[in-house]
Amino acid sequence: MTTTLKQALEAPSIYLPTQARIVDARPMGNTEKVLTIELPKGVSLNHRPGQFVEVSVLGVGEAPISISSSPSRSNGTFEVCVRKAGDLTSVLHQMGPKETLGIRGPFGRGFPYERFRGKDILFAPGGLGLAPLRSLINQVLDERGNFGRVIILYGARDPSELLFMDEVRQWQSRSDTEVHLSVDRGDDSWKGNVGVITTLFPKVEIYPRNTVGITVGPPAMYRFVLMEMLGKGLSEGNIWMSLERRMKCGVGKCGHCQINHLYTCQSGPAFSYAEIKHLEEAL
Amino acid sequence: MSLRVLPKAALPAWVDQLCAGHRVAGPKPLHGQHIFGEIHSSSELELGYPTTVIPPKKYLFPQVEELFSFRKDTGEITPKLDARPTVVLGVHTCDLHAMHLLDRVFQNGYTDQHYQAHRENTLVVSIECLVPCMEHSFCKSMGTLSATDGFDLHLTDLGEEYAVDVDTERGARLLEGFAPARPATEDDYHRVNRVMSEKWPRFPLRLDFDVTELPSLLSVSYDSKLWDELGERCLACAMCTNVCPTCYCFNVADEVDLTLNAGRRLRMWDSCQLDKFASVAGGHDFRKTRARRQRHRFFRKGKYQTDAFGLLGCVGCGRCAQACLVNITPVDTFNALYHRQTQNTQAEVRP
Ligand SMILES: Cc1cc2nc3c(=O)[nH]c(=O)nc-3n(C[C@H](O)[C@H](O)[C@H](O)COP(=O)(O)OP(=O)(O)OC[C@H]3O[C@@H](n4cnc5c(N)ncnc54)[C@H](O)[C@@H]3O)c2cc1C
Ligand code: SF4
Ligand code: SF4
Ligand code: FES
Numbered sequence: 001m002t003t004t005l006k007q008a009l010e011a012p013s014i015y016l017p018t019q020a021r022i023v024d025a026r027p028m029g030n031t032e033k034v035l036t037i038e039l040p041k042g043v044s045l046n047h048r049p050g051q052f053v054e055v056s057v058l059g060v061g062e063a064p065i066s067i068s069s070s071p072s073r074s075n076g077t078f079e080v081c082v083r084k085a086g087d088l089t090s091v092l093h094q095m096g097p098k099e100t101l102g103i104r105g106p107f108g109r110g111f112p113y114e115r116f117r118g119k120d121i122l123f124a125p126g127g128l129g130l131a132p133l134r135s136l137i138n139q140v141l142d143e144r145g146n147f148g149r150v151i152i153l154y155g156a157r158d159p160s161e162l163l164f165m166d167e168v169r170q171w172q173s174r175s176d177t178e179v180h181l182s183v184d185r186g187d188d189s190w191k192g193n194v195g196v197i198t199t200l201f202p203k204v205e206i207y208p209r210n211t212v213g214i215t216v217g218p219p220a221m222y223r224f225v226l227m228e229m230l231g232k233g234l235s236e237g238n239i240w241m242s243l244e245r246r247m248k249c250g251v252g253k254c255g256h257c258q259i260n261h262l263y264t265c266q267s268g269p270a271f272s273y274a275e276i277k278h279l280e281e282a283l
Numbered sequence: 284m285s286l287r288v289l290p291k292a293a294l295p296a297w298v299d300q301l302c303a304g305h306r307v308a309g310p311k312p313l314h315g316q317h318i319f320g321e322i323h324s325s326s327e328l329e330l331g332y333p334t335t336v337i338p339p340k341k342y343l344f345p346q347v348e349e350l351f352s353f354r355k356d357t358g359e360i361t362p363k364l365d366a367r368p369t370v371v372l373g374v375h376t377c378d379l380h381a382m383h384l385l386d387r388v389f390q391n392g393y394t395d396q397h398y399q400a401h402r403e404n405t406l407v408v409s410i411e412c413l414v415p416c417m418e419h420s421f422c423k424s425m426g427t428l429s430a431t432d433g434f435d436l437h438l439t440d441l442g443e444e445y446a447v448d449v450d451t452e453r454g455a456r457l458l459e460g461f462a463p464a465r466p467a468t469e470d471d472y473h474r475v476n477r478v479m480s481e482k483w484p485r486f487p488l489r490l491d492f493d494v495t496e497l498p499s500l501l502s503v504s505y506d507s508k509l510w511d512e513l514g515e516r517c518l519a520c521a522m523c524t525n526v527c528p529t530c531y532c533f534n535v536a537d538e539v540d541l542t543l544n545a546g547r548r549l550r551m552w553d554s555c556q557l558d559k560f561a562s563v564a565g566g567h568d569f570r571k572t573r574a575r576r577q578r579h580r581f582f583r584k585g586k587y588q589t590d591a592f593g594l595l596g597c598v599g600c601g602r603c604a605q606a607c608l609v610n611i612t613p614v615d616t617f618n619a620l621y622h623r624q625t626q627n628t629q630a631e632v633r634p
Contacts, residue, residue, distance in 0.1 A: 013362040014393045015350040015535075015548070058353045058360075059539045059546050085564035100358055219567045246563050248535045248553075251393040255532030255555060258579070259569070261587040266392065280505070281569055281579075 014251050017056050017102025018043065023077055025096045029163050031084045032128065033093050034068070038077045039103065045078050047071055048110030049136035050242055050270040054250045055080065056102035057095075061088045064247040064265070066132035067106060072142035081131035081163065107250040111136050111240055111270045116212045119238075120148035122204070124225050126155050126197050126217025130163050132242055132269075133216045137171070144176055151178045151204050155197030155217075158185045178204065197221065201228040208233030216242045222283050226273060236274035243269050243282065284455070286467035286475070287447045289438075293463035294445065295325035300461065301370055305406075308342060309372035310335055319371070330373045330438075333416040334600060338378050338528035339371050343385060343401045347551045350397060350535070355544050363547075364400035370457065373438075374409040376430040377422045377598040381528030382407070383433050387592040388531055397550075406453055409434040413482045419601030421489035421614050427598045428486055429479070439475055446475045489614045492621045494595065501586040504620045505578070513616065514574025516609045521554035523603035523611070524580065529588070529596050530554070555579055581616055 024036035039045060045053070047067050056062035063086075069079035082092050095101065113136060121140055125133040140147055152171060156162045162181065172179040180200045182193040193199060197217070213229040215222065222241060229239050245257035245264040257264035260279045267275075276282035289297065301307050302323055310317045310332040317332040319339045337346075349363040374382075389398035411429065412422070422428045430437070435454030439446040447464065449455045458464045492500070524530045534553040539546035553560065556576050562568040570576050588596030597613055604612035 012364065013350060013396045015397070015550075016360060016362055019358050019360070058355050058358070058548075059537050059543075061537050062535060062548075089564075102360075218565065244563050245569065246561055248533065248550075251395075252391070253389065253393075253395055253531070253533070254535070254550075254553070256534075256553070256560060258555075258561075258587075260582070261590055281575075 015104070015249070017054070017062070017104050019100045020103045022095055022097055022099050022101065028081060029161050032081055032131075032163060033084075034079055034081045035092065035095070035101075036077050036079050037101070037103065044076065045074065045103075045106055047078065047106035047135075049113060049139045050110030050132060051106040051108050052132075052250075052269065053078075053080070053103050053105035054107065054247075055082075055088070055092065056104075057088060057091050058102065060091045062102070062104075062248075063088045064107075064250060066135070066242070066269075068131045068134050070135045070138035070142065072139050081128070081134075083128050104250060108265055108269050109267060111214065111242075113139060116140075117146040118148065118210075120207060120211040121150050122206060122211055122213040122229070122234075123150075123152045124154075124197060124200075124213065124215040124217075124229075125152075126215070126221045126225070127157065127161060128163070129216035129218070129221075129242075130154060133214065134164060134167070136214065138167075141171070141174070141177065148210060149178070149206075150176065151180075151206070153180050153182075153197060153200040153204070155182045155184070155200065158183050159187055159190045180204070196224070198224045198228050201232065206232055206234075208235075212238045212240065214240045219244070219283070226283075230273075236277060237272050239273040240270060241273065243271060243276075245269075284451070285449045286471065287449060287458060287464045288441075288467050288471050289445045289447050289458075289464045291443055291445060293461075294330075297458075297461055297464070298322075298325035298328055298372070301372075301457065306367050306369045307372060308339070308369060322372075328372060330410060332373065334375065334420065334602065334605075336602070336606075337526060338381060338600065338602065339374050340378070340381060340385065340528045342369055342371050342405050343382060344389075344398055344531060345401075347549055348397060350548045350550055352545065352547045355539075355546070362396075364396060366400045366404045368404050368406075369401075370406045370408060372408045374407050374434070375412055375416070375600075376409060377420070377425075377427045377600040378528050379407065379409050379430045379433045380425075380427040380594075380598045381600070384529050384588065384592060384594045384596065384598075385531060387594060391592065406435045406457065407433070408436040408438065408454075408457070411437065411439040411479075411482070413440055413478065413485070415486050417601060417605065419604035419612060419614070421487075421599040421601060423483075423486040423599075424488050424490035424614075425494055425595060425597060425599030428483075439478060441471075441474050441478060446471060446478075490621075491618045496621075497595070497617060498586040498589045500617070500620055500624060501582055503624060505582075507620060507623060509616065509619055509623065510574045510578040513577040513611055514572055517556070517573040517577055517611060518609060519556050519558060519573050519576070520608070521556040522606040522608070524554040524556055525552065526602040526606045528600055528602070529584070529598060532560075555583075577611070581613070584613065585617065 186194045248254040252263045252266040351362045389395040437448040533550045561570040584597035
């Protein structure tokens with residue numbers, strides 16, 4: 001019988017990290033690094049796409065990081081993609097294979113992808129937003145037959161900030177998946193679309209009644225992507241996103257992640273637009 | 284459960300007996316105010332205190348608390364659950380109601396074992412307030428002027444004696460073998476009832492509306508101009524939340540000792556009134572203005588907590604009003620919202 005991390009969390013404190021091992025660390029983009037992490041023997045993460053873990057280094061601190069790998073490809077390990085943004089993330093960037101870090105989770109409510117089965121899926125990640133969405137994209141592609149059309153619109157600031165390009169190219173090469181890329185600023189080698197992610201929307205035809213749109217990206221991006229999705233006729237309940245907030249506990253106590261009355265770490269970070277559109281603090 | 288009677292003259296002996304066997308905390312004077320602190324003899328205790336600067340919540344949820352200690356070289360992690368048996372004496376009923384809310388918060392969803400360890404090992408001896416403690420308290424309006432449970436023992440001043448409500452087994456054990464505490468007679472029940480009914484009119488109602496309307500009043504006041512007005516006055520000093528018995532937001536940080544190898548992960552009280560409380564890496568702040576932070580604070584007190592836990596997030600202790608340098612108070616805030624709202628609706632109804 002495998003022990004889930006959640007069971008490991010049951011005693012004796014919800015704040016105790018499980019010591020896990022880095023099995024691989026590869027740089028990605030200018031400021032991102034992908035860590036492959038293995039939990040102690042017999043413990044599986046059992047996550048859902050869209051959930052996050054609290055990653056910590058003793059003596060440095062703890063931060064919420066999305067699980068980037070899909071449950072369908074777990075193999076006893078999971079991946080996170082970390083952007084260097086402050087104290088902890090800088091230390092994570094210096095770490096390599098065999099070193100240990102602390103894991104708590106998985107936390108939050110992921111995307112309810114079982115409900116998306118049978119529908120067309122329009123993914124619109126921006127920048128680092130691909131890290132969490134990659135979990136769901138690969139889950140969908142690994143049970144491709146359960147879904148209708150799959151369209152991925154991916155935007156980043158410049159070509160060097162496009163993440164997971166090896167995988168993105170595999171997605172592009174699939175006949176059952178439509179991928180469009182864009183960068184805000186091109187460079188000499190960039191042959192593709194130049195412009196913010198919303199400039200990709202006119203390129204795709206969708207059947208709005210049967211489409212779920214899912215977007216993850218920096219806060220400033222949401223309003224514009226939402227306008228495009230609503231403009232295409234997607235219903236509010238079929239538009240999903242993942243919201244970032246300051247988080248200090250992950251378990252609905254510390255108060256930092258509150259959006260009006262909602263605790264993002266419990267009710268989110270994945271929300272449908274219908275759930276949050278009336279909340280002024282959401283977007 | 285049962286009622287006993289303790290002569291006031293015997294109280295010091297009882298407290299000294301408690302001090303001999305437990306960590307005991309209670310209200311004591313300090314620089315002209317009162318605080319909850321550890322007491323080692325009955326002479327330190329001042330049960331007739333108005334209110335304390337910091338609420339007794341700190342015995343369940345300390346200002347700074349170690350979650351675990353660690354060694355970096357071995358990766359060893361040792362959780363810290365503080366299970367010291369503690370008796371907290373002289374808790375007012377507003378603070379009892381606040382503890383009730385904290386129970387729901389920390390036991391809801393994931394149980395917070397650190398809170399739970401304190402809770403299970405803390406005995407609460409509360410005391411009935413018979414006169415208003417200070418100008419800012421509004422417990423009667425918030426329905427916290429008395430309490431029927433949440434304590435182990437509850438004292439009511441009958442003049443020369445205390446009536447002692449015994450509500451739990453472990454409370455009963457605190458009195459066990461203490462000869463001066465006698466069982467109550469029928470007459471004692473009458474005396475308690477008289478004291479209770481006489482106390483009621485002494486306390487003013489300070490909200491101009493019934494508190495059960497507070498959540499719905501707030502839900503129509505989200506866009507009120509009042510929040511901007513409060514935001515302009517507020518200094519964002521966080522005193523209001525620091526002294527509040529129902530506030531429980533916290534931060535977490537690691538502390539490493541001089542060896543740079545051993546250390547502790549700590550949690551400490553934090554405040555939604557502080558700049559950066561809701562900011563994320565990259566600089567985006569989801570509650571940037573003081574107006575929005577004040578609104579968030581009062582919505583937690585009067586609506587969010589009620590929606591989530593079925594209890595009001597404010598118990599009317601008045602500490603925040605006392606602490607605020609610019610006189611922002613829950614009573615004035617809620618009443619202002621109420622009067623603006625009734626004016627608005629009257630204006631709408633008028634032909
Ligand atoms: C659900 C979720 C998923 C996430 N997924 C990912 C992911 O997949 N990949 C990823 O790279 N990131 C992700 N993040 C963001 C990540 O959590 C932050 O970048 C991380 O917390 C930064 O931690 P740090 O210790 O490196 O930075 P910090 O040292 O905490 O600094 C970050 C910034 O906050 C400021 N700051 C720090 N502490 C305080 C304080 N107490 N008060 C005020 N300001 C302060 C600093 O000045 C700095 O600007 C996610 C966040 C959430 C909520
Ligand atoms: S005590 Fe007063 S000034 Fe300070 S943060 Fe609270 S409301 Fe603002
Ligand atoms: S909001 Fe003010 S009056 Fe209400 S419980 Fe907190 S400190 Fe007391
Ligand atoms: S992260 Fe602490 S309450 Fe959500």
